[in-house]
Amino acid sequence: xxxxxxxxxxxxxxxxxxxxxxxxxxxxxxxxxxxxxxxxxxxxxxxxxxxxxxxxxxxxxxxxxxxxxxxxxxxxxxxxxxxxxxxxxxxxxxxxxxxxxxxxxxxxxxxxxxxxxxxx
Amino acid sequence: xxxxxxxxxxxxxxxxxxxxxxxxxxxxxxxxxxxxxxxxxxxxxxxxxxxxxxxxxxxxxxxxxxxxxxxxxxxxxxxxxxxxxxxxxxxxxxxxxxxxxxxxxxx
Numbered sequence: 055x056x057x058x059x060x061x062x063x064x065x066x067x068x069x070x071x072x073x074x075x076x077x078x079x080x081x082x083x084x085x086x087x088x089x090x091x092x093x094x095x096x097x098x099x100x101x102x103x104x105x106x107x108x109x110x111x112x113x114x115x116x117x118x119x120x121x122x123x124x125x126x127x128x129x130x131x132x133x134x135x136x137x138x139x140x141x142x143x144x145x146x147x148x149x150x151x152x153x154x155x156x157x158x159x160x161x162x163x164x165x166x167x168x169x170x171x172x173x174x
Numbered sequence: 175x176x177x178x179x180x181x182x183x184x185x186x187x188x189x190x191x192x193x194x195x196x197x198x199x200x201x202x203x204x205x206x207x208x209x210x211x212x213x214x215x216x217x218x219x220x221x222x223x224x225x226x227x228x229x230x231x232x233x234x235x236x237x238x239x240x241x242x243x244x245x246x247x248x249x250x251x252x253x254x255x256x257x258x259x260x261x262x263x264x265x266x267x268x269x270x271x272x273x274x275x276x277x278x279x280x281x
């Protein structure tokens with residue numbers, strides 16, 4: 055079955071970077087986009103961006119444009135999300151999700167989520 | 175950005191009840207709306223896409239309707255596993271945005 059497995063929880067200091075992974079299985083990685091999203095405590099879900107698993111094209115939310123990079127390794131069927139210049143308000147659960155069909159911009163399935171804590 | 179407003183934010187219902195959750199977009203989004211379910215400790219689960227299309231494997235007790243700015247998710251015959259938080263999400267335009275969630279609790 056289609057599955058996305060994310061890397062483990064991270065604790066970072068303000069100003070640092072974090073790079074999370076999302077390993078896909080059960081489908082052809084290069085045929086679908088992978089999205090990254092996050093939910094901070096008590097806040098709404100936020101969409102961060104996506105990467106085309108085939109050609110590597112990316113689309114980012116303007117909110118994160120300056121400090122976000124999404125990449126992928128097709129040989130490992132894995133997508134990565136790097137967020138730089140972390141602030142305490144970046145503390146959140148970060149999730150990856152495969153694109154839906156036919157529109158690429160809904161999500162199915164989702165990864166299990168990764169908690170990132172930013173604290174001095 | 176398109177604002178998505180869900181109501182109610184929470185509701186109490188009994189096993190077997192039928193519940194309806196509404197989602198309103200701040201501007202027209204055609205039928206580019208998805209619904210998903212989240213239970214504590216589990217990954218979110220997609221239920222509905224394109225406002226009314228049932229995702230594969232999702233039971234038919236879930237149904238969605240609407241177009242433009244007003245949408246509904248209806249759950250018929252609530253079962254214990256349906257007590258969860260439900261979210262709407264628009265994908266008419268970037269950035270993709272979400273409703274604030276509706277928590278369905280056991281009465």
